[in-house]
Amino acid sequence: MLKACVLGASGYTGAELVRLLASHAKFSIAELCVSQHSEDANKCVSQVHPYLNGQVKGQLQALTNSKLAHLSQHMDAIFLATPHEASHDWMPILTTGNAKVFDLSGAFRLKDTQVFSQYYGFEHRHLSQLHSAQYGLAEWYGEQIQQAKIIAVPGCYPTASLTALKPLMENQLLDPSMRPVINAVSGVSGAGRKASLTSSFCEVSLQAYGVLGHRHQPEIAAYLGTDVIFTPHLGNFKRGILATITVKVHAGVTPQQVDSAFQQAYAEHPMIRLLPHFPKLDDVVKTPFCDLHWKLDAQSGYLVIGSAIDNLLKGAASQAIQCANLTFGYNSALGLIAGTES
Ligand SMILES: NC(=O)C1=CN([C@@H]2O[C@H](COP(=O)(O)OP(=O)(O)OC[C@H]3O[C@@H](n4cnc5c(N)ncnc54)[C@H](OP(=O)(O)O)[C@@H]3O)[C@@H](O)[C@H]2O)C=CC1
Ligand SMILES: CC(=O)N[C@@H](CCC(=O)OP(=O)(O)O)C(=O)O
Numbered sequence: 560m561l562k563a564c565v566l567g568a569s570g571y572t573g574a575e576l577v578r579l580l581a582s583h584a585k586f587s588i589a590e591l592c593v594s595q596h597s598e599d600a601n602k603c604v605s606q607v608h609p610y611l612n613g614q615v616k617g618q619l620q621a622l623t624n625s626k627l628a629h630l631s632q633h634m635d636a637i638f639l640a641t642p643h644e645a646s647h648d649w650m651p652i653l654t655t656g657n658a659k660v661f662d663l664s665g666a667f668r669l670k671d672t673q674v675f676s677q678y679y680g681f682e683h684r685h686l687s688q689l690h691s692a693q694y695g696l697a698e699w700y701g702e703q704i705q706q707a708k709i710i711a712v713p714g715c716y717p718t719a720s721l722t723a724l725k726p727l728m729e730n731q732l733l734d735p736s737m738r739p740v741i742n743a744v745s746g747v748s749g750a751g752r753k754a755s756l757t758s759s760f761c762e763v764s765l766q767a768y769g770v771l772g773h774r775h776q777p778e779i780a781a782y783l784g785t786d787v788i789f790t791p792h793l794g795n796f797k798r799g800i801l802a803t804i805t806v807k808v809h810a811g812v813t814p815q816q817v818d819s820a821f822q823q824a825y826a827e828h829p830m831i832r833l834l835p836h837f838p839k840l841d842d843v844v845k846t847p848f849c850d851l852h853w854k855l856d857a858q859s860g861y862l863v864i865g866s867a868i869d870n871l872l873k874g875a876a877s878q879a880i881q882c883a884n885l886t887f888g889y890n891s892a893l894g895l896i897a898g899t900e901s
Pocket of ligand 1: 573595641
């Protein structure tokens, strides 16, 4: 069995990683960690997340620098479900040994360091790790993920958006005169577990935020290869992202061309489901799938695509497991879709 640890195991994505690793045929959980002064240190993870009762027994350990060095030498896989700054600060020490590191934060997703000062609020200081990190959009960068030591697992909105848009871009169907327009609604778990006024029960309604300035805009643009207009919304539900995306395709593009772009892109990728109707959140929540559907107005060339994921799974933890499976030479769906063989 491969030895895995989760840092940030008390958070929403961390707990999902713990659940997935606990039932995975090839990984055993060796350590679960929280920050040095965490109020959850020394608690069982199932005390913090009771849905894990009867599934996982591990205790949350407080992190120290010596623990980080120990993990880098003794783990096969390190999962970081921590804030961007913590992932950024720890990456050099975590990569001194042979462990593969799967970072769910945004700290290693983009090559352009200016993005970090502009959108993340910190200067990136670990350029060699940033340079070598591989973006972990599992269906699109499988070969590169297999070779990488640091995998930057994509953000939740970028996963929903890029999965919908890349088949069109790769087939040169998009008309460059119009930027893709992405409107996406996320559940509140997207903001993490820590209490804040904006994500508290009585405050959350349905509202756009981060308009023309969200950090996922440069991430989507970087991996799509064109600028986009991205407008996230916070919805009053717990989990899931529904993105509705409008693009213009080249004059003369037919519905059959669009269908075949999606079918070819995802024929070998069971985590992406091409539906006969527009997706709905209930069908993807608590699953590792991304559901897609689209409709083209062939006369005007406007195409609308619907994309739905669970932000904590395909948008974070289950995509990290897909990447880990690829890195260690297993089927990407192992431990995620029942009946998958290694
Ligand atoms: N929620 C989502 O939908 C998605 C989140 N992500 C990214 O994944 C990462 C985790 O997100 P999420 O699970 O929502 O976050 P949470 O806030 O739910 O959890 C964060 C975890 O990190 C720990 N932590 C906080 N501060 C530090 C620190 N300074 N050093 C070490 N550990 C720390 C927390 O525990 P404690 O403070 O007790 O130590 C907790 O275990 C973030 O980078 C987020 O941007 C990516 C995709 C989707
Ligand atoms: C609803 C909500 O607040 N969502 C988060 C995105 C969560 C995510 O994907 O995170 P990272 O890119 O930070 O890893 C946000 O908009 O900041």
